Amino acid sequence: RNFQEALQKAAQSLEINRNGLGADGRELKDQQEILESLEHPSWNRLFHIYDAFKLGISLSTIHKLSKIDKWFLIQIEELLQVERDIEQYTLDTIPKDLFRTAKEKGYADRQLGHLLSCLESEVYKKRKELGINRVYKTVDTCAAEFEARTPYYYSTFDHENELVVSNKKKIVVLGSGPNRIGQGIEFDYSCVHGVLAAKECGYETIMINCNPETVSTDFDVADKLYFEPVFWEHIYEIIEQEKPLGVIVQLGGQTALKLAEKLSKYGIPILGTSFEALDLAEDRGSFSKLLKENNIPYPEFGVVQDAEEALVLSKKLNFPLLVRPSYVLGGQGMKIVINEKELEEHIVDIMKKIPNNKVLLDHYLDGAIEAEADAICDGEDVYIIGIMQHIEPAGIHSGDSYAVLPPYNLGDFIIRQIEAYTKKIALSLKTVGLINIQFAIK
Structure with a gap:
């Protein structure tokens, strides 16, 4: 209900591994670099304004360099003062009024955990003990001309909760967040059709997404829409309020998939393919072992966690x-390297952006044809939806390739092999729902 809270929620929605505007240990500390950044508009200048205040650079200097209105700069400066106040305490000693103030200004439990040197789950537990609860307000789609009755909600920390919870059987669909390279509008299309299918089956459908420029966030698509960051704290609190039969994660791209582990850990049913199967498919090394067990050919590979192992x-x-x-x-972090220098530089870059990641190295099949199969499975039967052949060779990411349906020169033998391998993989993963598999043919 205020600019600071809106700003923090916007930062949490960006999908750039930030917990908010700050308080996550990822601040830039090079003063000269910050001063240069303030002069030039860029996607991360907002974060560098926060960093500048944290280093003690004055409001007048930041205003002079950035030309941003002082009112907005004061709002960010006030957040830094709240953080300094919080850091004087521990989780056990922080005053309730200060705790509530921080939540009203948009601080996530994860950010408060960073400031208080404790776990996000401990902050959540303490907050509940103090009775500091998130409430939901109806988005005013009528510009206050008359009463809004649209079930279109956003959360805040206030006293009155406008949310009306029904006793119907409900299904939550997690959206795909912001559109960006590698994860575009196709996932929103999937979410919308998932919502429509659930409605046809008689369920109350609940859509959670943060992108206003999508069809899934149109107020009349789902029975109930939460305009919230696809961020664990927000998702969990909505589920606690609504108590759905389950959550669909496989339609919202990596944004939704990465929440599957926590949903599973907290005992929240995932509708469709289980977290264990999703994890197996996403872990490059484990998936390669599954291929070996099913006698499905694949390039020689290995898994590494640092540059030394990679070399x-x-x-x-x-x-x-x-x-x-x-x-x-969407091909994030994927690259073909041709020598040790390129390999070392790229592994270091990956580990900087995605710490503790398991990186798969396999021999690149130069000149191979790429094809992909889409299928749907209920855990017992597999139905091939279609097989596409890429015009570009393997190695060009599928998101950047043209594909032809049906294949134009693969031949019956190769197509039968793709069908057989697709069925083997889908059943081995205990897939319930959609699966897409890409093949390199050489």
């Missing part, structure tokens, strides 16, 4: 190598 492995696999992080979608 040792490269001598066994031979260049060129395809480098692929685990738990990413």
Whole structure:
């Protein structure tokens, strides 16, 4: 209900591994770099304004360099003062009024955990003990001309809760968050059709997403829409309020998939493919072992967690190598490298952006044809939806490739092999729902 809370929620919605505007240990500390950034508009200048205040750079200097209205700068400066106040306490000693003030200004439990040197779950537990609860307000779609009756909600920390919870059987669909390279509007299309299908089956459908420029956030698509960051704290509190039969994660891209582990840990039913199967599919090394067990051919591979391991492995696999992080979608962090220098630089870059990631190295099949199969499975039967052949060779990411349906020159034998392998993989993963598999043919 205030600018600071809105700003923090916007930062949490960005999908750039930030917990909010700050208080996550990722601040830039190079003063000269910050001063240069303030002069030039960029996607991360907002964060550098926060960093500048944290380093003690004055409001007048920041205003002079950035030309941003002082009112907005004061709002950010006030957040830093709240953080300094919080850091004087521990979780056991923080005053309730200060705790509530922080939540009213948009601080996530994870941010408060960072400031108080404790776990996010401990902050959540303490907050509940103090009775500091999130409430939900109806979005005023009528500009206050008359009473709004649309079930379109956002959360805040206030006293009156406008949310009306029904006794109907409900299903939650997690949205795909912001559109960006590697994760576009196709996932929103999937979410919308998932919502429509659940409605046809008689369930009350609940959509959670933060992007206003999508169809899923149109107020009349789902029975109930929460316009919230696809961020654990927000998702969990909505589920606690609504108590759905389950949550669909496989339609919202990597944004939704990465929440599957916590949903499973907290005993929240995942509708469709289980977290264990999703995790197996996303862990490059484990998935390669599954292929081996099913006698499905694949390039020689290895899994590494640092540059030193990668250099040792490269001598066994031979260049060129395809480098692929685990738990990413849309080709994030994937690259073909042709020598040790490129390999070392890329592994260091991946580990900086995605710490503790398991990176798969496999020998790149130069000149291979790429094809992909889409299928749907109920855990027992597999139905092939279609097989597409890429015009570009393997190694060009599928999101950047043209594909032809049906395949134009694969031949019946290759198509039958793709169908057989697709069925084996889908059943081995105990897939319940959609599956897409990409094949390199050489």
